[in-house]
Amino acid sequence: MLSNKMLAGLNDQITKEFYSAYLYMSMAAYFEREALPGLAKWMRVQSQEESCHALIFFNYVCEQNAVVKLGALQAPPSEFKSPADIFEKALAHERFITASINGLVDIALKERDHATKQFLEWFVKEQVEEEASADTLLTQIKRVADGNALFVLDKDAGTRVFVLPVPLTGKI
Numbered sequence: 001m002l003s004n005k006m007l008a009g010l011n012d013q014i015t016k017e018f019y020s021a022y023l024y025m026s027m028a029a030y031f032e033r034e035a036l037p038g039l040a041k042w043m044r045v046q047s048q049e050e051s052c053h054a055l056i057f058f059n060y061v062c063e064q065n066a067v068v069k070l071g072a073l074q075a076p077p078s079e080f081k082s083p084a085d086i087f088e089k090a091l092a093h094e095r096f097i098t099a100s101i102n103g104l105v106d107i108a109l110k111e112r113d114h115a116t117k118q119f120l121e122w123f124v125k126e127q128v129e130e131e132a133s134a135d136t137l138l139t140q141i142k143r144v145a146d147g148n149a150l151f152v153l154d155k156d157a158g159t160r161v162f163v164l165p166v167p168l169t170g171k172i
Contacts, residue, residue, distance in 0.1 A: 002066045003111050009104050010061050010116075015071035016100055017054035021047045023076040023093060030080045036150070038158025039083060042137070045162045046090075053123070056167045060119055083150070087138035094134050098127040122167060 002010070028043035061068050080086045101123045108117035137157070144150050164172075 002061070002064050002116065003113065006104075006107050006111055006113055006116055007061065007064075007066050009107055010057055010066075011069045012071065013100060013104060014054050014057045014061070014068065015073065016097060017050050017057060018070075019073050019076070020050035020093065020097060021054065022073055024050060024090070026076040026078050027080070027086050027090065029078065030086060031083070034083070036083065036154045038154035038156065042157040042160045043086075045160045048162045049165070052165050052168055053126070055172065056122075056165060059168075059171055060116075064115075084138065084141045087134055087141055091131065091134040091138055094127065094130045098131060101127055126165075 024043045024047035028040045028047065031037070031040035031043060058068055077089075080089070101120060105117060105120050105124065107113075108120060137153075140153055141150070144153055
């Protein structure tokens with residue numbers, strides 16, 4: 001059984017994950033406007049992953065026979081200065097999400113909620129990959145100053161494919 005504090009945190013995380021999906025779609029739209037379809041695809045895949053993360057939290061709350069309370073989503077920014085600006089914002093956002101998940105782990109530990117702590121371990125590992133991925137693209141974008149190199153990076157980013165997260169296998 002989830003404590004009220006744990007449930008509130010999980011419900012808040014659902015909203016944060018759906019906002020993440022919304023944010024990355026806005027970033028994809030920027031790349032579409034800038035004729036960078038590979039980076040747009042990369043962001044669309046990122047958005048799909050974030051929606052799945054929200055569903056994983058949603059399913060967990062439901063499995064705990066607790067009440068899911070979906071929060072309102074704020075509109076994400078729609079204007080960005082550059083591809084580097086986007087990935088700086090994406091990295092900062094992933095660090096924010098990491099801190100949020102770490103906060104949930106802290107609550108689970110304090111409340112001796114072993115099931116939720118175990119559930120959250122997948123997200124702890126996932127956030128390492130999320131931050132590294134955004135950081136790598138940010139570093140690469142900063143290194144490529146000319147349009148030709150950005151074109152090559154855009155093509156490479158476009159090869160990313162969506163993979164259903166293991167915790168959702170057979171659940172959607």
